[in-house]
Amino acid sequence: MLFEFFAPVFIYAHVPYSIGMGIPSWPVSGARERELLEEVLASEQWGGYHPIVARFEREFAAFQQCRFGLSAMNGTVTLEMALEALGIGEGDEVIVPAISFISTATAVSRVRATPVFVDIESDTFNVDPRRVHEAISPKTRAIVPVHFGGPMADMDSLMQVAGEHGVPVIEDAAHAHGSEWNGQRAGSFGVFSSFSFQNSKVMTAGEGGILLSNDETLIDRAREILDIGRRKGEGWFFHYTLGTNYRITALQCAVLIAQLERLPEQNCRRMRNVNAIREELADVSGLHFQRVPRPALAHTNYLLLGWVDGDRGAFHRNLTAAGFPCTPFYPHTLYENPLYRERHNCRVMPCPNSEARITDAFWIPHRALLGDEMEAQALAAAPRTAAAA
Ligand SMILES: Cc1ncc(COP(=O)(O)O)c(C=O)c1O
Numbered sequence: 001m002l003f004e005f006f007a008p009v010f011i012y013a014h015v016p017y018s019i020g021m022g023i024p025s026w027p028v029s030g031a032r033e034r035e036l037l038e039e040v041l042a043s044e045q046w047g048g049y050h051p052i053v054a055r056f057e058r059e060f061a062a063f064q065q066c067r068f069g070l071s072a073m074n075g076t077v078t079l080e081m082a083l084e085a086l087g088i089g090e091g092d093e094v095i096v097p098a099i100s101f102i103s104t105a106t107a108v109s110r111v112r113a114t115p116v117f118v119d120i121e122s123d124t125f126n127v128d129p130r131r132v133h134e135a136i137s138p139k140t141r142a143i144v145p146v147h148f149g150g151p152m153a154d155m156d157s158l159m160q161v162a163g164e165h166g167v168p169v170i171e172d173a174a175h176a177h178g179s180e181w182n183g184q185r186a187g188s189f190g191v192f193s194s195f196s197f198q199n200s201k202v203m204t205a206g207e208g209g210i211l212l213s214n215d216e217t218l219i220d221r222a223r224e225i226l227d228i229g230r231r232k233g234e235g236w237f238f239h240y241t242l243g244t245n246y247r248i249t250a251l252q253c254a255v256l257i258a259q260l261e262r263l264p265e266q267n268c269r270r271m272r273n274v275n276a277i278r279e280e281l282a283d284v285s286g287l288h289f290q291r292v293p294r295p296a297l298a299h300t301n302y303l304l305l306g307w308v309d310g311d312r313g314a315f316h317r318n319l320t321a322a323g324f325p326c327t328p329f330y331p332h333t334l335y336e337n338p339l340y341r342e343r344h345n346c347r348v349m350p351c352p353n354s355e356a357r358i359t360d361a362f363w364i365p366h367r368a369l370l371g372d373e374m375e376a377q378a379l380a381a382a383p384r385t386a387a388a389a
Pocket of ligand 1: 077195208
């Protein structure tokens with residue numbers, strides 16, 4: 001049973017080449033990564049103080065239409081830094097969706113604040129702004145929407161709710177490199193936004209993350225936390241706050257500059273293939289794909305999300321048997337994870353939509369969407385057969 005559940009994850013995580021249908025492997029790299037890596041290797045600074053780090057921060061921030069970037073070890077510590085820089089801690093509440101990767105919630109717990117789990121919309125998989133509104137209390141100090149799978153959460157409604165209550169928004173944009181809401185890029189709405197460059201993300205250096213902000217004071221405060229209390233322009237051995245060392249390396253930033261150059265074309269290719277797959281499968285009864293509202297149409301397709309009526313286990317088995325990578329969603333809501341199951345130090349709002357999606361949803365990883373157009377036609381055949389079986 002367990003093997004059955006994890007088999008596709010295991011198999012696809014370890015096979016470096018395309019299988020059967022010509023599904024590309026991930027991550028991808030080329031001459032550009034090597035060229036930039038050589039540049040760093042030839043220098044005497046491989047760590048976080050090479051100028052390529054600041055260059056990557058500028059380029060990525062500009063790409064997401066933000067003023068300032070602060071790159072870090074990963075997209076978990078960036079969330080923690082954002083909360084800490086805002087002074088959020090014990091006795092404070094932070095609203096998070098019930099469906100996300102665990103870091104969205106643990107970042108809140110790590111600064112000793114209380115995560116408040118709120119339901120998603122059943123079809124967009126993104127946090128429901130009406131449920132966010134209901135969850136706000138006098139203790140609420142931040143709202144952390146996740147742009148789940150790539151399409152952005154409803155930023156008009158979320159910014160309105162946040163504004164009405166004077167609560168900052170921190171975007172968890174770990175899936176949203178290049179995603180837009182009404183033409184405005186992910187990461188440029190919140191007081192902070194956090195991106196991940198972990199191995200499975202649409203641009204990667206194996207590990208890595210970046211915090212973005214339009215507020216220089218806030219980003220400087222986060223930089224002080226990241227750089228062990230040092231201050232810009234002050235001496236190496238002068239530490240002003242109780243920080244730590246979350247610095248990224250120059251080697252990672254070299255890779256990330258090359259990955260960023262490749263991202264727009266890959267985002268387009270994924271979108272073309274997803275459109276072809278969704279069109280091809282539109283008439284399959286019992287198979288539903290994530291609803292993408294019009295303002296969110298430009299996005300990464302980090303995950304092709306959907307859900308099935310009936311037997312998800314059979315759907316998943318048939319799909320993976322056909323050589324098509326598929327994950328039968330998270331095994332639980334965030335609050336049913338062992339860490340929060342006993343409801344210690346968290347608050348849980350009613351989450352019927354999240355609980356329903358745990359039982360019937362699936363995702364297809366973005367690398368399966370990077371083939372050429374001919375392959376997209378072939379790819380669509382597998383879910384059709386799987387749904388029919
Ligand atoms: C929504 C979300 N937030 C945060 C993270 C944490 O990022 P990292 O793995 O870089 O720590 C991830 C995934 O890895 C994620 O999917």
